[in-house]
Amino acid sequence: MEAKEIPQPHTQLTKAIDTDSAIIMGDPARVDTIAKLMDHVVPWACNREYKSIIGMYKGKKILAMSTGIGAPSAGIAVEEMHNVGIKRVIRVGSAGAMQHDIPLGQLVIAEGAVRDDGLSRKYVPEIYPAVPSFRLLALAHTYAPKACYGIIRSHDGFYMDDNDKTEAFWSEKGIVADDMESGILMIIGRLRHMETLSILNNVVLYQGDLAEGVNDLVNSADLMAKGEQDSLVTALQILSDPEGEA
Ligand SMILES: O=P(O)(O)O[C@H]1O[C@H](CO)[C@@H](O)[C@H]1O
């Protein structure tokens, strides 16, 4: 008799998910939002910050899972997804703008990420670039031609004493937005031969108030809610596109 597969320890995923494509997000509440855009949705697991569902979009089976905040928990998610056969992962997250001309709700799609996190340097030295899959990025241009494309920065925290100075430094270098998980997604993705992409929704104006922006997202009745919907639909369209298959 064949041994029963042991679920992955944190995400509870197994190969029975039977799909090669996933969408990840920090916030577990966003899993419920994407569920409304999919057909035949079944809940998979809910363990710690990892809430997962499986559903269909235009005939393609897709896993959607939250990862919580930050690189360590996102890194665990990506590794465990790799262990069960996921080959492409798109992150749909919120971000803070790093340039004044990026409005709330604007989609920001990463052409690369400054690795300002702690975990990714434990995988490979910082001279190794964090870059998405060119193929998924090309598909993003098809479905979201008006998004802001540029290099983002993935960081580890908001409340350090020198945060304003750090943000000003990277803004001056042309970085378009900040998030916390895209860098580790791209690094682990490359090392494990997975295709990755990051589609972000701007929830904080550059040098705007963080608490105000994040709270507005929670209220979800404005531009940022539309940005969230746009990011989710774009990710679903890319993964269900026949050219989204490797
Ligand atoms: O909206 P999510 O996907 O959680 O993404 C962003 O929001 C969180 C910080 O408020 C971090 O996880 C950051 O990357």
Ligand SMILES: O=c1cc[nH]c(=O)[nH]1
């Ligand atoms: O300003 C912000 C907002 C969300 N996520 C970030 O990383 N930064």
